[in-house]
Amino acid sequence: MDHNNTGDIDKCPFMQGAITTTEKTVTDWWPNSLNLDILHQHDTKTNILGKDFNYQEALKSLDVEGLKKDLHDFMTDSQDWWPADWGHYGGLMIRMAWHSAGSYRLADGRGGGGTGNIRFAPLNSWPDNVSLDKAKRLLWPIKKKYGNSVSWADLIILAGTIAYESMGLKTYGFAFGREDIWSPEKDVYWGAEKEWLAPSDERYTNVDAPDTMENPLAAVQMGLIYVNPEGVNGKQDPLKTALQIRETFKRMAMNDEETVALTAGGHTVGKTHGNGDASILGPEPEAAGVEAQGLGWANPTKTGKGRYTVTSGLEGAWTTHPTKWDNGFFEMLFNHEWESRKSPAGADQWEPVSIKEEDKPVDVEDLTTRLNPMMTDADMAMKMDPIYREISLKFMNDFEYFSDTFARAWFKLTHRDMGPRDRWFGPDVPQEELIWQDPIPKGNYKYDVEAVKAKIAATDLSISELVTAAWDSARTFRGSDLRGGANGARIRLEPQKNWEGNEPAKLQKVLAVLEPIAAEFGISVADTIVLAGNVGVERAIRNAGMSMTVPFAPGRGDATQEMTDVDSFESMEPLVDGYRNYQQKQYTVSPEEIMLDRTQLLGLTAAEMTVLVGGMRVMGANYGGTKHGVFTEQVGALTNDFFVNLTDMIYEWKPLDNGIYEIKNRNTGAVKYTATRLDLVFGSNAILRAYAEVYAQDDNKERFVKDFVAAWTKVMNADRFDIK
Template identity: 75%
Template sequence: MDGNDIGAGKCPVMHGAITETGTTVTDWWPKSLNLDILHQHDTKTNPLGQDFDYRTEVKSLDFDAIKADVKALMTESQDWWPADYGHYGGLMIRLAWHSAGSYRLADGRGGGGAGNIRFAPLNSWPDNGNLDKARRLLWPVKKKYGNKVSWADLILLAGTMAYESMGLKTFGFSFGREDIWAPEKDVYWGAEREWLAPSDERYADVGKPDTMDNPLAAVQMGLIYVNPEGVNGVPDPFKTAAQVRETFARMAMNDEETAALTCGGHTVGKAHGNGDAGALGAEPEGADVEAQGFGWINTNLGGKAANAVTSGIEGAWTTEPTKWDMGYFKLLFGYEWELTKSPAGANQWRPVNIKEEDMPVDPSDATKRVMPMMTDADMAMKMDPTYNAICQKFMADPAYFDDTFARAWFKLTHRDMGTRDRYIGPDAPSEDLIWQDPIPAGSTGYDVDAVKAKIADSGLSVAEMVSTAWDSARTFRQSDLRGGANGARIRLAPQKDWEGNEPARLAKVLSVLEPIAAAADASVADVIVLAGNVGVEKAAKAAGFDVKVPFTPGRGDATQEMTDADSFDVLEPVADGFRNWLKKDYVVSPEELMLDRAQLMGLSAPEMTVLLGGMRAMGTNYGGTAHGVFTDRSGALTTDFFVNLTDMGFKWVLGDDGIYSIQDRASGAPRWTATRVDLVFGSNSILRSYAEVYAQDDNAGKFVADFVATWTKVMNADRVDA
């Protein structure tokens, strides 16, 4: 055979890394620690390059022009996807809502802040059916304004402009969301292996919504909120109300906000189920190349919006679905409702003996009137006593409803943007809202070096200073830009009492640092970070390196009144591998919990590695334990953790208590102790490769420099100005 020939039946390309037909490393070894979550937004995926700064670029956007263009688009119906009632408002609102609505409070993941609805799995969730068309309708606007507007901003702007075009006075809008360029494939959306699997799989008891698996919020795989047909598709408004309440609470909404969003969301637009759901093609990720990114292709659509199938439920909620008004309440509370089926076979509710003038027109033929509908979630607004009372309040004061909805919509679409200083554009409201975690501006005019000198002479140990600064900063979540050292909320409830913050040690350190801050007219937040920096500098000097840790003053001190204690409860760490602490044993391994924490903090795998090694060397373990402190020079910023971890003169023996004994290989004499979190840096092939870099004889200086750079990143992670 010629050397260039390919044998019969053999493929000339590698499978697996390219398509789904091969077997990956994690398929072969499923229990191996998967570090992909730390690399899911590698800069190599970003076509705009490392030097592109979206926050700078978007400030040059013509805000009035893009708003006008988006509003004009609403009534420019396209033949390839005709607009219901000649207005795309309902579709754009659903696109924005479902983009933002994947947010969950427990870990801050999901949400509309990164444009992740463009990618799998969200772009192909059953609940997001036909939203691929909505984004394609926005393409001319994105094409026109290019890099000055992200998809994340444009999608949420489209929903807000849709409401304005239909008569709502919105609360405002901020630009500033930066796009991701690849799927967040390592986010946990549930353990189910099929779309819309019975919700029993994510509840200990489906009859008790608060038993849903954390950090999940939606009731079934592939849904944004709840099943509109009822719990597991079985209509029962009272049971649905309980699921609605829990689900929206897990998405950071209270009962009034939940009712406002439900009622206001269904004041406009319609659901689509006027046809055969079985005739739909594959979702976008499952469709073939000729579909060009479109999914759910409907061979029966025939160019008419009236024939569309999306959710399977069919009809509008109000008489005038393109107008912001009180029509939702008029129909829901003005009529009795009975169960029925849509043409696609979905459970829905229809009014009894409705007047013809209260019926909406056909979305494609204004000469015909058609039946409105309500979902089980809508009926919950009427039948649940708490939601009913809120709706009665809205009906008695339409202006109050308008304002409550506008604020709830703003919260929904901005919840994961962080503090107000991140907002960009002329329509960003100036009002401080409690859910924004407001922080007052801090002082920048004090003598930083004088404060550092006082801290250095305070008698606090390196471990006390570094641990306190770390505990203050580690709450930061890049997922929704909450937490962090700014605000010094570690001194307030609930954080001051969290077990992981060692309340007694914390109180001692604060009693020393707060008077120093007051005397210098500096914020406590700044002084906590400065103390950590002093500790790092002392530790580096003890290792033979004179370094100055970068510092930018200006953090402010939040008050208890500025702090929503209930909302902050979700930021409490249950584990911290960097300080070798685990609140209790979990189903998830300690090293997986460490990865989760590192990813939320925005750390890469090398950054996670250098931080942990440095923290061990400085003796910052929770409770002062010696696990993983592989050094006789505790308190010095040395590479001893890595040197001794990779030293073949030792062996590692698991004890009955789950702690590992590090023993001299020749004599068997015990030397140190370790946890799984320590040893994974030697057992995992990727992490070991990083550990070996810092164990080399020529990299002690690199280690200190890398640690200082990563430490500074953590201390400044929550500051848009740093």
């Protein structure tokens, strides 16, 4: 852009800067408009490696031992531009891996380190991630060397694991297989706050009752990974902080013992940084100028490195030997009395009332100078909360047990969102199967599929019963952490078999018929359930006057109750299922918005959602057999009637008081159909109506069936990583 003669900047002649300025969006102008952007995240056009790139294949060329050696060497190979504390990058690499993995939450499976999302906004610029921009940049020479054979997601987590190894911890294992994304995950809801580190009160109904935190959130404030290290809303109170820790880690699928192990193990090494004025730091990476080249939080005074680094604002190491894996955290915590003091940056922290000089950690640059250790409010909670205290003392008195518990908890933290073992790669994958991995035995791949289908077809099960059993089994899949789905047939186990949305009585009737068939043919119930759904769909296609075979991939296995972590599956219960016109109760969020969220987790596009809903309605798959949205006279036939009648202007739509709508003939006033918002949104939203009109056309009846079968098969196979 040129400057004019007066020195002023000329007005941009292109689009008035609208490409990057904050022009109002459609939803800004019309806040009640349904925003379908969440479903556009499955667009693969942003992937620079192309659709033919297969990371599992690329991993086969990875020199794993060479990479691990390079990372071990890297830990103590300091660089002048960002030298390591005590000459060891371990603490920084652990923090990066921790904060990458630690954004995971159990409620919707989103967050976590499985996609390398910490490379992008907002995570790359969260206040809690200060200086992690440097950590990633330090790894760039290694990433450059190994190229596409290792993803950023894998490298970041491996760097943290190798850091622990280099400091003396015997780690539990490591699995490669995390595939990078190439644009921000805009579908992840991190909270409604409009400013960083806004008071916790904004995401709690009652901040003194941590379980009232808004779902699906886990961190206590916008921009934090876990809890505020200075205390609840920045006010020290270890017992109150303990309550928030327990709820936050529970929402991350961690129990009390794992929570203590992770807190102590994470603070056994490294330090906090607050030796300066945090308010003078430059902008975060996303707000920094082009000259910063993606780095942020520049310190305009001193060096901003080493002893002059400012991140959290707290200052000091937790242990005497912060580059060594030992029991120093518990010894420091329990062998001293602590009092509240201010860090040089003004943050509230805990320091020992008195401590021997030789028990203090040395300065990160001058190894002849010793400085006070410190503890956060979360650390003090490990001593003062009765439950955490008992666990902490057990760990302090049994270092081997603590080390093993931490190694397993670290492995769980960094692998929780990777999905089934079929996706895992490398020589260090543990042989032990862990319950949080949702293990599923291998199934039978070779049997007479057509014979099984014929046996199912000969039963008295209706199309609705066949289709809904298969759908309810498969709909639990979450693309976020790759859990759920039809594989394993967990729909027949606790807690799923009693979920209201699965219509338990109807489900048990279907299972009572299908389980003997599975036993007769020596195949899994999981395969039999999916085959039953396919039989129902094929029957509905024939009822519509067409013929088509629904693709099927055998080989699913059956999980047992002992293989199922009941508590972790509770969060996967469907409270709203737009595909079956089911809503457990009224929520503050509209049912159609919840349907979009579920659709995104299933990995479906808006068009696939549209065709599936229309097909499920006409097949009579509604929850409880309701007639809402069943816009057809041929229930059980896979016709395009839902879309034909939805778009027919002979009808007008009138709301009733109970959230139901009547569809009346404009000429006679007679009520023809009833509907819910989950039906009418396909006619009211401009994008969805455009899809609905395509399927309503006279020349697209066959296209509708083909598209339905493709989308149906996609859902049934969503969790089949063994065939992908």
